[in-house]
Amino acid sequence: MARKKTDRIIEGHDLSFHYTVYDSEGNPGERRTALDGVDIDVQQGQFVAILGHNGSGKSTLARHLNALLVPDGGTLYVDGYDTLDAGNVWKIRQSTGMVFQNPDNQIIASVVEEDVGFGLENQGVPTADIWKRVEEALRAVGMWKMRGRSPNRLSGGQKQRVAIAGVIAMHPKCIVLDEATAMLDPGGRKEVIRTVRELNRTENVTVILITHYMEEAVFADRVIVMDHGKVVMGGTPREIFSQVEKLKSFRLDVPQATLLAWKLKQRGLPIKDTVLTIDELIEALNHGAAENDLTQPVSR
Amino acid sequence: MELQIDHLGYTYHPGTTFERKALDDICLTIGSGEFIGMIGHTGSGKSTLVQHMNGLIKATEGRIFVDGTNIYEDGYPIRELRCRVGLVFQYPEYQLFDTTVLSDVCFGPKNKGLSGEEAKEKAREAMRAVGLDESYEMRSPFELSGGQKRRAAIAGILAMDPELLVLDEPTAGMDPEGRDEILHLLKKLHEERGISIVLVSHSMEDVANYVSRIVVLDQGKVLWDDIPSRVFVHVEELEKVGLAAPQVSYVMAKLAQTGWDVDPSVTTIDAAAEQICKVWVTVQDNLKQVADGVWKRN
Amino acid sequence: MLKEITIGQYYPGTSILHRLDPRVKLLGTLVFIICLFAFGTTAAYIVAGVALACMITISQVPLSFILRGLRMVLILMLVTALFNLFLTPGTAIVQIWKIRITVEGVKMAVHMVFRLSFLVLGSSIMTLTTTPNQLTDGLEKGLGWMKKIHVPVHEIAMMMSIALRFIPILTDEANRIMSAQEARGADFHSGGIVKRAKALIPLLVPLFVSAFRRANDLALAMEARGYHGGVGRTRMKPLVYRRRDFAAYLVIACFAVLMFLAWRFIHLELPFLP
Numbered sequence: 125m126a127r128k129k130t131d132r133i134i135e136g137h138d139l140s141f142h143y144t145v146y147d148s149e150g151n152p153g154e155r156r157t158a159l160d161g162v163d164i165d166v167q168q169g170q171f172v173a174i175l176g177h178n179g180s181g182k183s184t185l186a187r188h189l190n191a192l193l194v195p196d197g198g199t200l201y202v203d204g205y206d207t208l209d210a211g212n213v214w215k216i217r218q219s220t221g222m223v224f225q226n227p228d229n230q231i232i233a234s235v236v237e238e239d240v241g242f243g244l245e246n247q248g249v250p251t252a253d254i255w256k257r258v259e260e261a262l263r264a265v266g267m268w269k270m271r272g273r274s275p276n277r278l279s280g281g282q283k284q285r286v287a288i289a290g291v292i293a294m295h296p297k298c299i300v301l302d303e304a305t306a307m308l309d310p311g312g313r314k315e316v317i318r319t320v321r322e323l324n325r326t327e328n329v330t331v332i333l334i335t336h337y338m339e340e341a342v343f344a345d346r347v348i349v350m351d352h353g354k355v356v357m358g359g360t361p362r363e364i365f366s367q368v369e370k371l372k373s374f375r376l377d378v379p380q381a382t383l384l385a386w387k388l389k390q391r392g393l394p395i396k397d398t399v400l401t402i403d404e405l406i407e408a409l410n411h412g413a414a415e416n417d418l419t420q421p422v423s424r
Numbered sequence: 425m426e427l428q429i430d431h432l433g434y435t436y437h438p439g440t441t442f443e444r445k446a447l448d449d450i451c452l453t454i455g456s457g458e459f460i461g462m463i464g465h466t467g468s469g470k471s472t473l474v475q476h477m478n479g480l481i482k483a484t485e486g487r488i489f490v491d492g493t494n495i496y497e498d499g500y501p502i503r504e505l506r507c508r509v510g511l512v513f514q515y516p517e518y519q520l521f522d523t524t525v526l527s528d529v530c531f532g533p534k535n536k537g538l539s540g541e542e543a544k545e546k547a548r549e550a551m552r553a554v555g556l557d558e559s560y561e562m563r564s565p566f567e568l569s570g571g572q573k574r575r576a577a578i579a580g581i582l583a584m585d586p587e588l589l590v591l592d593e594p595t596a597g598m599d600p601e602g603r604d605e606i607l608h609l610l611k612k613l614h615e616e617r618g619i620s621i622v623l624v625s626h627s628m629e630d631v632a633n634y635v636s637r638i639v640v641l642d643q644g645k646v647l648w649d650d651i652p653s654r655v656f657v658h659v660e661e662l663e664k665v666g667l668a669a670p671q672v673s674y675v676m677a678k679l680a681q682t683g684w685d686v687d688p689s690v691t692t693i694d695a696a697a698e699q700i701c702k703v704w705v706t707v708q709d710n711l712k713q714v715a716d717g718v719w720k721r722n
Numbered sequence: 723m724l725k726e727i728t729i730g731q732y733y734p735g736t737s738i739l740h741r742l743d744p745r746v747k748l749l750g751t752l753v754f755i756i757c758l759f760a761f762g763t764t765a766a767y768i769v770a771g772v773a774l775a776c777m778i779t780i781s782q783v784p785l786s787f788i789l790r791g792l793r794m795v796l797i798l799m800l801v802t803a804l805f806n807l808f809l810t811p812g813t814a815i816v817q818i819w820k821i822r823i824t825v826e827g828v829k830m831a832v833h834m835v836f837r838l839s840f841l842v843l844g845s846s847i848m849t850l851t852t853t854p855n856q857l858t859d860g861l862e863k864g865l866g867w868m869k870k871i872h873v874p875v876h877e878i879a880m881m882m883s884i885a886l887r888f889i890p891i892l893t894d895e896a897n898r899i900m901s902a903q904e905a906r907g908a909d910f911h912s913g914g915i916v917k918r919a920k921a922l923i924p925l926l927v928p929l930f931v932s933a934f935r936r937a938n939d940l941a942l943a944m945e946a947r948g949y950h951g952g953v954g955r956t957r958m959k960p961l962v963y964r965r966r967d968f969a970a971y972l973v974i975a976c977f978a979v980l981m982f983l984a985w986r987f988i989h990l991e992l993p994f995l996p
Contacts (some may be wrong), residue, residue, distance in 0.1 A: 229939035242957035380671035521927035535907030
């Protein structure tokens with residue numbers, strides 16, 4: 125039950141997790157490794173992206189952060205609470221909220237506002253406070269106007285924003301998005317990313333974003349790459365995305381702008397740093413042109 | 425085969441309070457051997473439109489001609505059409521049902537009326553085409569990985585020998601490698617078997633690299649129907665309808681704005697790199713010549 | 723075909739019926755149904771019919787919407803009516819060979835048709851003016867006393883509300899899988915019973931798989947948001963009786979009394995009516 129004093133919201137050391145595969149008769153078969161000696165440290169208020177291909181163990185890790193799974197080796201502290209101690213489960217789930225992949229399968233109520241209130245009802249928050257916090261949360265994700273709607277009539281991006289509101293209404297210190305953008309269209313993805321970045325910036329909520337989309341990871345303070353249940357790379361987006369070939373070996377790619385810059389650099393253009401966004405690439409190219417004493421690169 | 429969509433319209437629940445026009449005056453011709461990308465945000469009508477192509481949904485207005493014959497005529501062999509136009513639904517792995525991959529893939533050919541052996545032959549061929557070898561034949565489809573399941577489901581359609589393959593967001597929810605696998609597979613099918621392909625997607629990056637023509641849908645209407653380079657120059661308009669051009673298009677557009685003599689209609693990374701380098705080298709040469717000139721004059 | 727179901731489909735509105743406490747509406751519907759069975763005379767049914775007409779008017783739900791519920795039970799109604807019509811012994815009016823229609827039969831048939839349609843209309847009005855969630859809330863609170871005899875009221879109510887939320891999702895899914903299999907040449911619409919039943923396997927297997935996957939996801943999502951059963955839970959929208967609810971209880975009581983009086987004291991002798 126005891127809480128460890130720490131400024132790190134997540135502190136995991138040498139985590140391992142195995143699960144057993146059952147055959148069609150229900151007999152236990154081989155044991156597969158999902159996490160293998162994972163060390164993870166996240167400071168309060170950070171924005172961390174976790175990348176990795178399907179089956180790399182990133183979703184398993186996400187479920188540990190909310191004590192939905194507990195490690196069978198190593199230790200994991202979330203907000204100072206040991207996840208192995210069953211008495212801490214509800215405190216951990218209050219301090220770390222989760223948003224899952226399928227928007228349809230995580231909305232419980234038939235009205236938007238009732239769904240946002242669900243977690244608070246579970247915590248036993250008094251009715252008047254529930255309403256206040258539901259309103260705050262819905263306004264924070266820009267869904268207040270839709271509070272009376274049925275979730276079935278919302279777009280994918282809107283459903284995920286409702287799910288995020290449901291989490292932040294519980295006033296968590298950390299939100300984990302487990303491939304929450306995977307099933308959305310580009311507009312919906314932008315919506316969700318904009319929302320969590322805003323929460324991270326204004327409310328200092330720790331965000332752990334698990335994704336397949338490299339463009340979403342460029343906004344992170346830190347990127348972690350997983351492969352075969354291990355953490356294989358870690359660093360700032362710039363450090364990570366500069367290693368185009370290494371990422372490819374882990375079955376990942378880099379944002380298109382980064383890849384284009386990398387290709388140009390290989391052809392000998394003077395691009396110094398790793399480029400993450402379109403604007404950085406334009407900047408780098410125009411800067412390069414200027415350095416070569418050419419403010420108007422081309423005579424038209 | 426040639427599929428011609430003629431002033432097609434579709435209204436959901438006509439005459440009720442839920443009436444909603446999903447498609448409005450669509451005209452489109454899909455020629456033999458084409459590889460077409462169809463893009464539009466969620467709810468733009470693309471899923472409804474593709475279900476018209478094999479007659480699963482009957483239009484409320486307009487007609488569809490297959491090789492010149494109206495498919496809404498009495499007595500048109502609609503089930504035969506469903507074999508000729510193979511439609512792969514979104515998340516097709518959710519339609520797998522049989523105990524082994526082979527028998528699941530056989531489902532289509534058997535419905536088509538092939539005998540057990542012929543169906544198996546077709547199924548094996550289709551499984552090979554999607555990269556699932558014999559070792560997968562007797563496995564349960566439910567124990568495959570996500571990417572394998574999806575390829576097995578695509579094999580289930582391929583086994584019916586379609587002339588036109590329509591895929592509704594075949595890469596949704598997949599990791600980068602899974603996406604590339606599926607897209608390469610489509611490219612191979614198109615090149616080697618000459619199957620026409622309609623690829624429905626909301627990922628511009630996917631579409632830009634593979635298709636030779638793009639149809640953009642918005643609110644049930646065809647907004648553009650053109651080659652990729654001419655569609656993606658409409659960066660702002662695409663954003664307005666909830667889509668986005670590939671990042672490369674943005675880069676080229678912005679470079680052109682800041683005075684670079686590049687072609688803004690380039691849509692692939694390699695072509696873009698080529699262009700930028702060419703401009704760069706010309707600039708360097710110009711510089712050198714200017715410098716040489718100055719030097720000579722002195 | 724699956725989209726036709728109206729029971730459990732809420733029609734949004736702001737009428738007094740919409741605003742009533744769900745417990746009142748549940749009890750009202752119950753009383754209405756009991757009265758239909760207990761007081762089955764012409765006079766009583768006229769009272770019930772007038773009450774029903776009033777409720778429909780007050781609810782502001784379009785009549786076509788309410789009648790749609792009737793369409794569902796049309797076949798059931800026809801079968802019941804025909805059975806009663808031909809199989810009730812009594813004084814024959816028409817007799818062709820061995821088939822005879824009796825006065826009692828006609829009376830029974832008419833009676834059944836009215837009873838069934840009143841029943842369906844009455845409960846449709848309740849479901850159309852009450853969101854599924856209010857309904858389950860009403861049940862949970864209204865049946866709260868059953869917890870004392872170890873009936874898991876909260877869990878049952880939670881299951882019901884989740885089931886209600888997932889009905890449209892699973893309906894869509896069923897339609898999608900059906901189309902997907904039709905795209906593979908499956909035929910759900912022709913052939914004999916055995917063939918049709920067999921054709922359902924490619925539909926049912928994926929549907930069950932998907933339902934289980936969703937259930938699993940949902941359980942995870944609920945757990946992640948701290949759900950641990952009904953103990954220690956508060957409510958965002960607790961049910962509180964207002965003045966209109968007490969008034970409604972009074973109306974229900976009056977209705978029951980009227981029905982009783984009509985049944986007990988007014989005897990209308992109409993041909994072919996019970």
